Amino acid sequence: MCSDPSSLEGFQWLLCYLTTAKHMQFYGSFGIVMLLLVVTVPFIMVFGFLGALARRSGFAPFRWFGLGYTSMVRGVPDIAFFLFVPIALDQFVEFSRHKIKCSDSTEPIYQGNDFVVCAAAKMPLGSAPQFFHEAWGFTLAVVAFAIVFGAFAANTIHGALMAVPKGQLETARAYGMNDRQTFWRVHMPQMWVYALPGLSNLWQILIKATPLLFLLGIEEIVYWARELGGAKTGFFTYPHPDWRMWYFMALLFFYVFLTWASQKAFIWLEIKLARGMTSRTTGVRA
Amino acid sequence: MPDGNKDTGNPVIQLRDIHKAYGDIEVIKGVDLTAHRGDVVVLIGSSGSGKSTLLRCINLLETSQAGEITIHGEDVSWKNKAGGRVTSDPDQVRRFRTELSMVFQQFNLWAHLTILENVIEAPVTVLGKNRDEVEESGRALLSKVGIADQADKYPSQLSGGQQQRAAIARALCMEPQAMLFDEPTSALDPETEAEVVQVIQTLAAEGRTMVLVTHDMKMARDVASHVIFLHQGKIEEEGPPSEVFGNTKSERLKQFLSSTH
Ligand SMILES: Nc1ncnc2c1ncn2[C@@H]1O[C@H](COP(=O)(O)OP(=O)(O)OP(=O)(O)O)[C@@H](O)[C@H]1O
Ligand SMILES: [Mg+2]
Numbered sequence: 001m002c003s004d005p006s007s008l009e010g011f012q013w014l015l016c017y018l019t020t021a022k023h024m025q026f027y028g029s030f031g032i033v034m035l036l037l038v039v040t041v042p043f044i045m046v047f048g049f050l051g052a053l054a055r056r057s058g059f060a061p062f063r064w065f066g067l068g069y070t071s072m073v074r075g076v077p078d079i080a081f082f083l084f085v086p087i088a089l090d091q092f093v094e095f096s097r098h099k100i101k102c103s104d105s106t107e108p109i110y111q112g113n114d115f116v117v118c119a120a121a122k123m124p125l126g127s128a129p130q131f132f133h134e135a136w137g138f139t140l141a142v143v144a145f146a147i148v149f150g151a152f153a154a155n156t157i158h159g160a161l162m163a164v165p166k167g168q169l170e171t172a173r174a175y176g177m178n179d180r181q182t183f184w185r186v187h188m189p190q191m192w193v194y195a196l197p198g199l200s201n202l203w204q205i206l207i208k209a210t211p212l213l214f215l216l217g218i219e220e221i222v223y224w225a226r227e228l229g230g231a232k233t234g235f236f237t238y239p240h241p242d243w244r245m246w247y248f249m250a251l252l253f254f255y256v257f258l259t260w261a262s263q264k265a266f267i268w269l270e271i272k273l274a275r276g277m278t279s280r281t282t283g284v285r286a
Numbered sequence: 287m288p289d290g291n292k293d294t295g296n297p298v299i300q301l302r303d304i305h306k307a308y309g310d311i312e313v314i315k316g317v318d319l320t321a322h323r324g325d326v327v328v329l330i331g332s333s334g335s336g337k338s339t340l341l342r343c344i345n346l347l348e349t350s351q352a353g354e355i356t357i358h359g360e361d362v363s364w365k366n367k368a369g370g371r372v373t374s375d376p377d378q379v380r381r382f383r384t385e386l387s388m389v390f391q392q393f394n395l396w397a398h399l400t401i402l403e404n405v406i407e408a409p410v411t412v413l414g415k416n417r418d419e420v421e422e423s424g425r426a427l428l429s430k431v432g433i434a435d436q437a438d439k440y441p442s443q444l445s446g447g448q449q450q451r452a453a454i455a456r457a458l459c460m461e462p463q464a465m466l467f468d469e470p471t472s473a474l475d476p477e478t479e480a481e482v483v484q485v486i487q488t489l490a491a492e493g494r495t496m497v498l499v500t501h502d503m504k505m506a507r508d509v510a511s512h513v514i515f516l517h518q519g520k521i522e523e524e525g526p527p528s529e530v531f532g533n534t535k536s537e538r539l540k541q542f543l544s545s546t547h
Contacts, residue, residue, distance in 0.1 A: 171394040174347055175408035175460065176384035178376070185411055189398045275440060277397045 017238045026224035030254065033210045033220055036138070040145045040206070047150020052157035066154070073151030081148045082212050086140035090123065097121035134218075141216045149206055156198035161187065163194040193270075193277050200266035204259050225251055296359030297322045298464045298495045299344060299386070304353035306336075306343055306519075313339050314350065315519040321464060321512075324493040328506045328527075331516035332542055337499040340516070341468050344497065345386045346379050357382050358463060384412055387457035391469040393449040395441035395456070401428065402437040405456045413460070420459065427455040431485050447478025454485055464495035471502055503546050507531055515539045 002008075002016035017023070054066030073081065094117045098109060102118035109117055119125075124132040164187055172182040213220040229244030299321040306314035313336045321327045329337045342348040344355065346362065351370045355362040362382065365374035373379050395404050405424040409415045428434045431451035433444075441449055450470055457465050470486065471479045483505050490496065490509035500506055506513060506527065513530040515523045515538075523536040534540050 167390070167392060167394045168396060170347060171388075171390065171396065174345060174383055174388040175456075176380040176412040177408070178380060181411055185407065186396055186398075190396075193398075275398075277440075277442070 013238075017240075020238065022224075022228060025219070026221070026228055029219060029221045029224050032138070032213070032218065036141065036145065036210060036213065037206065040142050040149070041203075043142065043146035044149045044153050044202075044206070047146050048153025048157050051150060051154025052161060055154070055158050056161065066158075070151050070154045070158070073148055074155070078148055078209065079212070079215070082144050082215055085144035085147055086137075086216050089140055089143060091115055093123050094121050097123060137216060137218055141213055141218055144216065145206070145209070149202060149209075152202050152205075153199065156195050156202060157191070159198065160191045160193075160195035164190045190277065192273050196266065196270050196273060200263070200270075203262055203266070207255065207258055207262070221251055221254070297356070298325075298358055299497065300354075300356040301340075301344065302354040302356075304340065304343055304350045304355070306339055306348060306350045313519050314343065316353070317516070317519070317521055319344075319497070319514065321495055321497055323495055324511075326490045326494075326496045326498060326509050326511045328510035328513050329497065329499045329516060330501070330503070330506055330513060330542070331522075335516040336519040337516055338468050341388075341466050341497060341499055345383050345388055345466060346373055347388075349373070357385060380412070384408070384460055385463040387460045387462035387465050389450070389453050389457050389465065389467045389470050391472050393441070393446070393453045393473070395449055395453055397441055400438050400440055401433070401444070401452045404441070404452060405459045408456070409459050409461075424455070424459050427458050428452070430458075431455050432481065445478055446474045447481045450474065450478075450482045451485055454482070454489075458489075464497065465489070467496060467498040467500070469499050469501060471500065471505070501546065503531070503543065515542065517542075 002019070008016055051066050051069050054062045055070065057063050057066065094115075095109060098105070098117035098121035101120045105118050107116065107118070109115060124136050168186055168190060169182055172186045177185065211220065211222040214223050225247035226244060229242065229247035231242040232239045297320045299319065301317060301319040304314055304317045304319075305312065317336075317340055319327060319340070329340065331337050339348055343350045346355075349370070349372055360378075363374045363378060364371040395401070396407065399407060402421065402424055405427060406417065406420040409420045409424075410417050425434065425437060428437050431454055433448050433451050433455075436444055436448055436452070441452070444452065450473075454470070467486070471482050474482060479502075483502070486496075486498070486505065487509055496509075498506075498509065510527045513524060513527050514521055515530065515536070517538050523530060523534070523539045530539070531543070534543060
């Protein structure tokens with residue numbers, strides 16, 4: 001049916017237009033955004049907990065590291081980090097592979113302004129299928145997001161751990177709990193109530209930051225919206241004027257829906273977690 | 287017997303010449319205290335005299351700098367540390383704490399757990415007891431303190447008096463050798479206060495070993511087997527309630543008692 005678009009009219013034309021291979025890639029890029037969110041969140045939480053626990057550690061170097069990590073990310077613009085982390089990580093990996101795999105190479109890695117490693121050290125290999133190149137790019141993006149957002153999460157979690165009333169923890173000790181039991185049985189369960197508003201906020205910011213993938217060379221939805229929406233001349237199979245507005249409007253709805261739905265989910269979670277932990281517990285929660 | 291079966295003839299709690307300072311300020315200046323099985327030792331004294339601090343030194347929530355603490359004949363073991371001492375055996379500390387259940391002025395029920403969960407938490411997690419069995423005795427204890435119907439509520443849904451009774455049930459569920467009360471009725475309004483006083487009287491009558499800090503002189507008179515009047519970190523006067531209240535010797539205690547009436 002779609003073999004000769006120039007003969008199509010109205011709705012049929014639109015249907016064929018919206019199912020081109022490029023459009024399929026466009027729809028797929030929504031999946032990429034969701035995948036990034038799903039994959040990054042566990043890492044963000046892990047980085048967040050490690051950062052927060054490092055800041056509370058009794059071992060001074062850990063404490064300095066935790067403080068350094070959280071304040072560094074806070075003080076540097078996100079964009080700078082998103083550009084820095086993947087490049088740094090990429091070069092670090094290729095540099096290491098070069099040293100291992102091409103130890104006999106006499107060529108210097110830094111040639112003037114260029115960073116050159118032997119072919120075997122390329123990550124992924126030049127011969128690797130396209131999929132690996134995309135997966136590697138995506139991995140670097142996940143790491144960049146996890147580092148940056150992990151630092152924010154660490155701040156939130158650290159604050160939440162501090163917000164749990166001392167009396168609750170002291171009572172755990174008074175009943176013979178050791179540090180581990182106190183942490184897992186009382187501190188952690190109570191911490192969530194204080195962490196959730198901050199984490200919910202962070203999640204919204206994370207959603208809104210996903211177009212930064214574009215900066216990392218990943219063809220995500222903003223890229224495709226611009227690409228597909230731009231005016232197409234008669235040379236194209238489906239010529240059309242500048243439709244970017246419509247494409248961006250679709251993005252707008254996507255993001256609004258996503259943030260709205262997750263807000264709902266967080267409110268539900270907050271109510272569930274706050275069971276019993278409301279302000280009426282006089283003194284205990286002062 | 288409610289106090290368990292550990293009868294060695296030794297006092298349950300014995301403090302000798304305890305000193306405690308915060309920084310340069312000494313707040314406990316050499317206090318002795320002995321609680322034999324079934325004793326109810328009541329600590330009275332004006333605000334800031336060191337009652338809470340002394341109580342917290344007993345279960346090692348606070349570290350005293352000098353003096354001996356002996357629980358059932360076993361000395362707390364200490365090691366020296368820059369400028370003072372710390373306990374040297376964490377297992378011993380935790381074991382002693384499970385034997386000395388504390389009831390706090392502000393109840394301190396765990397806010398994320400229901401009343402029943404609060405009661406069974408430490409026996410299950412710390413003592414490693416069977417959950418179902420503890421739950422059964424937990425419910426029985428909640429009936430005993432008169433709040434069986436509140437078992438599945440959260441602390442914030444209860445009145446102060448109900449919360450404090452739940453906290454007492456939590457302490458009892460540890461089957462402790464002794465109970466430590468820090469002004470258990472001070473955060474309560476007069477009506478609910480009576481409920482808690484009644485529970486404490488029942489416990490005293492059962493022969494439980496207790497150390498009780500209170501501002502309630504009537505309760506002190508009713509339940510005490512031994513009264514200690516603390517003044518600025520020292521024992522100013524002590525003895526059986528009939529002597530301390532009926533035949534007061536120290537001027538300070540006379541003043542204190544007249545000011546509390
Ligand atoms: N953590 C602390 N740091 C410094 N000083 C403290 C600390 N806790 C208590 N103190 C001081 O120790 C002294 C004794 O306090 P404590 O709480 O034992 O008195 P109390 O007899 O229980 O009084 P109250 O009847 O008001 O409860 C007070 O002067 C108090 O200011
Ligand atoms: Mg006190």
